[in-house]
Amino acid sequence: MARMIRPLANLYEQLRRLPGIGSKTAMRLAYHVIDMPAEDVKQLAAALSGAKEQIHYCSRCFNLTDSDVCEICRDSSRDSFTICVVEQPQDIAAMERSHGYHGLYHVLHGVLSPLDGIGPEKLRIRELLLRLQQESVSEIIIATNSDVEGEATATYLAQLLKPVGITVSRIAHGLPMGGDLEYADEITLSKALENRRTM
Missing domain, CATH: 1.10.8.420 (RecR Domain 1)
Structure with missing residues (x-):
């Protein structure tokens, strides 16, 4: 060549x-x-x-935005008592395509991965706990991917949040093991949200 x-x-x-x-x-x-x-x-x-x-991070949920607070956080018609926790901003786009969720979000910007040196301090977990102190939230839906790291992160969050007295649920595994939210179809995501379970 x-x-x-x-x-x-x-x-x-x-x-x-x-x-x-x-x-x-x-x-x-x-x-x-x-x-x-x-x-x-x-x-x-x-x-x-x-x-x-x-483009930078929303000061409330850490989604991508070109203003201080993202469009979803500014939408007063959304259910402000429910927060869906996702790994990355692109997961929000996937969830929104399902039309099955009308609450707010919180983006972790990663998952726990000790082998890669990613512990809780490198994720937006502290910011989530701060939100729970400042906002009236009745349920946290954990929508991390169903791979090893996503499951470990979901378990960690559930153990951390249970003492707070908020309902913690996990999206049902209508998603294939090892699959990413970003590539899931709308029906699968909608069913996964409907069949979420308490952790």
């Missing part, structure tokens, strides 16, 4: 660093960007830069 000129090689390397993008896809995308009209490339670059500069 012939050596790439430096600008193309740099573009290829940056694209290859993205998750789910292999060498061949990165090469195709790099050539596609080069073939795009200059104005479209500028718009793409501006969108990337703008998203990175303007």
